[in-house]
Amino acid sequence: MRQPRLRAVTRRLGTGLVVLWAATSAAYLALLAAPGDTVDAIVGDGADTPQIRAEIITEWALDRPAAVQYLDYLRRLAEGDLGRSYLLQRPVAEVIGEQLTATLTLAVTAAGLGVLLAIALATATAGHRRPWLRRASSGLELVLVSTPTFLIGIVLLTVFSFRLGLFPVAGDQGVAALVLPAVTLALPIAGLLAQILRDALDRALDEPFVLTARSRGTRESAVLLRHALRHALLPTITLAGWLFGTLLGGAVIVEQVFGRPGLGQVTLAAVTGKDMPVVLAVVTLSAAVYVVVNTAADLAYLLVDPRLRRS
């Protein structure tokens, strides 16, 4: 009984590693094929003489064949060494480490907020109880899903910071500064998840076991939360995992709008400056987040649905 589960976990980890390797390699190839010379990128705005160029080539070992450089990169990656930034001349791990907390805080807060909002919206409007509220809610969700994130951010800024002065305009000082960016990221997620969740709730409410639950005298709120919601969460979990991955991308824009430090700024600078080690590290990190989140989603499935646990 233990044995198959262990094998399943091992297989999962293996797949995860393959995904990581594929993502990193694809990014490596893309950057290699991109126009511009690595030496140019390292030289940047600094002094540019043939001698300096020669020094750079020796220092970074750029004279080796591309394949060797690639394999060397993979080897060091496996050891946990992300290399050094061409532009900042500092270890990439340090550069990203400084900014990671800010971005992760934002992403996790936004994801949590989005899921909570979606559950609240969907449970309040599922079933046949309040048709007017249901129509209003699905209209609002459609607007949220189809509005670009930066626009939501600007609208929120205008109203809550400039007009009402409730929250700071920019920066990352304290919890207050986190509120508007997190809400900006959370709203489209909430819109999408709420639509999926309500659909699934409606379907669950039509199932015979709900009739049984009602025939026991169970309150409607308990029918929803204790019975229907768990069933509705199943399709939502997969989507939520995927959405969390896209949050990292969304964070780049929101960090710009709200002038927050974070991976967004770093990534933008690295891509424009062709800072290969940093870009690669960001790609690998995003892939790692996807793998972790999707594994977590699969585990969540097992928690919610006992039928998937093989006995």
Place this chain on the structure above:
Amino acid sequence: MSQLVAVKNLHVTFATKGGEVRAVRGVDLTVERGEFVAIVGESGSGKSVTVRTLVGLPGPGARVKATRLELAGQDVRGHRPRDWRRIRGRLAGLVLQDALVSLDPLRTVGAEIAEVLATHDIVNRWERAGRTIHLLDQVHVPEPERRSRQYPHQLSGGLRQRALIASAIAGEPALLIADEPTTALDVTVQAQILSLLAERRAAGQSLLLVSHDLAVVGQIADRILVMRDGQVVEQGPADRLLRAPNHPYTRQLLDAVPSASSRGRRLSTPARRGPGRTVVVRVQATLPARQPVRAGDPVLSVAGLTKRYGEHTVVRNVSFTIARGETLGLVGESGSGKSTLARIVAGLLPPDAGDVTFERTPWSAAVERRRRPLRRRLQVISQDPMSSFDPRYTVGQLIAENLDPGLTRAARVDDVTALLRRVGLEPHLRDRHPRSLSGGQRQRVAIARAVAPRPTLIVCDEPVSALDVSVQAQVLDLLADLRAADGTALLFISHDLGVVHHLADRVLVMKDGEIVEDGPVGDVFTYPRHDYTRSLLDALPDLVTDGRP
């Protein structure tokens, strides 16, 4: 107040897009304390809506009107959701069909039972676990401690239904409503659940049982109401109603039940409708004469068939033959390996050992390319035709697909029309999609499709199990007619011994993958040699009526 349920002139209507649907039209119903009342009718007769109205759950969009609607002396007309919640589970418990979907699949059965205890505050928090186990014990669930921690999918159909009953009686309701509680179950399990319901009545509970099966309710009910089109057409003591039915519809329902005594006789009576004007003419029409079974000429022979899934042997050393024109019945409970055997015979699943020979040609051992030309001569009819139809095909396309591919377009159209007529469907149905048809119509389409290439053998896997008794009667009559006209051999798989006794020449009894008994159907069912056959026969509800041996 001895009347537990008192309903007078109940009307339930549903507002749908197509207009108002009057599901229940003026039903009177009473249940005395300690009485066992049954409502019998076909799907769409309004029987479920009637009993669900008693707990305030007639369904979304329902409008309920009644001159009297009382539960234990309490007028429940105009009850608000709060008032209903106090009744549900406490005054009346509800047991639905198929506990696999009627119990929440994501929660343990213990949690489902404890929900009632918590909702109505039957026992305090600390005693709930103990009471749950006691309740499971009361409905004879073995190892109740372990079972209470299991999920519905981990229990067998019978245990699940018991757990569902335990949750319905947890609030000690005076009335237990059971809506088709045994429909998805095997005969032996059905017998156990019925005796459990009888036990509840002995313990002082009143019961209201809803079923489409007169034989089931005839065994245990005190009083029977027969419903049709939202109205009660006849009611009376169970004995009287079954022995001397007054209404032709009751008579028709009784005649539709297949059994030993119905062999060679038509089960369905031509529908003659019209309120109050139906003429009571009982035509015990006989089935058409069949071509003789050619015993020495096997269509199909099976030798030493074995199939394993992992370490589990599903079919073990099975051998039999089917003669040209013969109907061979195959009975057994779910999990006995019947359907696996059917799939091997149909050439859809390779056996692990043994051989199937069809039309004197190697069948199971042959490669698909060699099998394909013969496939047209072996057709399959399954329990749920919907799952074997391409949902985007029309009825006409579905049937034409199985016709000779060399036919011209015009000949094809003619053939489809002829086949539709042959299975008793209007030719204009050709343009409809199967999902817009009734269950009986769909099964007729499946039959038309199966007989289209003039097969020599049709494998029928539980073809009537999902149908109401009178629709089942029509489909069985149709199969008998086609068999007589074409001389087709049938492998007829069913868990219903009555159906097999009615239709089959010989019967195989299957248990745990093995054939435990075989022989002419009359001999096997009259003088069973194997204990298992005997237990199946004992579990069969008897329908005692006049004019029947």
